Amino acid sequence: MKTIGLIGGMSWESTANYYQLINQGIKQRLGGLHSAKLVLVSVDFAEIEALQHQGNWQKTAEILSNAAKSLELAGADFFLICTNTMHKVASQVENAVTIPLLHIADATGSQLISNKLNKVGLLGTKFTMQQDFYKDRLHSNFSIDVLVPSHIEQDFVHDVIYQELCLGKVKEQSRKQYLEIINCLSRRGAQGIILGCTEIGLLIEKSHTQSILYDTTLIHAQAAVLESLKK
Structure with a gap:
């Protein structure tokens, strides 16, 4: 081993x-x-x-x-x-x-490809959602298109990560708003949703949504x- x-x-x-x-x-x-x-x-x-x-x-x-x-x-x-x-x-x-x-993006990309996905939504910090280091790796190495939330939604997702989840706080209202954002990404054509921050899995689980979730920690x-x- x-x-x-x-x-x-x-x-x-x-x-x-x-x-x-x-x-x-x-x-x-x-x-x-x-x-x-x-x-x-x-x-x-x-x-x-x-x-x-x-x-x-x-x-x-x-x-x-x-x-x-x-x-x-x-x-x-x-x-x-x-x-x-x-x-x-x-x-x-x-x-x-x-x-x-x-x-982590290679591990995630390999999983997405094995499930035959080519367009996904991405939740994470604003750094991950806005900058190219993660999205471009998925696109270049795996030909996967990545959708991200609106700028206002990105601000909310980011703030919950740093002000709640990283402090061990899990709030039902934040979960509801995350689920609304996930539903919006699905309506835009996302075949699955990458939980692209290792804390998001503390808030959102498979039982919470019909969208297919990809928990990057797991x-x-x-x-x-x-x-x-x-x-």
Whole structure:
């Protein structure tokens, strides 16, 4: 079994889900008392969040690169950045080490292609919804068209992530408005909805909507399990 490296803490609530999902996946496949071999470096999200909103992505890349180096020194065979937004600096972080990065958009794109989808809606932080680092990777590598909400809806989705979900707050009213946004994306032709922030799965579940949801935390964790068991 390969050792999985996790860069977490962005936020710790979703990182805890990664840990649980990966270990559940290993147990399901190997049975008995098996659990995942992994190492975790958890950063201070308050520092990362401030730098994000300052536009200081270079500094965030340095912080995550140092975390990746620590994972490599600890014996990780590959690593994950346990957040969608920080994949904006994925190439810089990957270039800082010799072990490979399991990219969250690639894991998601592979799942979408296996389900024969070519147009999806995307919910996430404004950085993920507005900038090209995530959408372009899905389009270039998987020929998937990505729809995003209106600017007003993006503001709401973003604020709920940072002001509620990252603080462990799950509000019914926010869920209702998220579901309205999901329905709008579906009416615009989205065949499925990417929950493109690792916290959104805390708010929206499959039972809440008829739209097909793609929870990137679950998809990324499952991909990590499969990679760890490759020989």
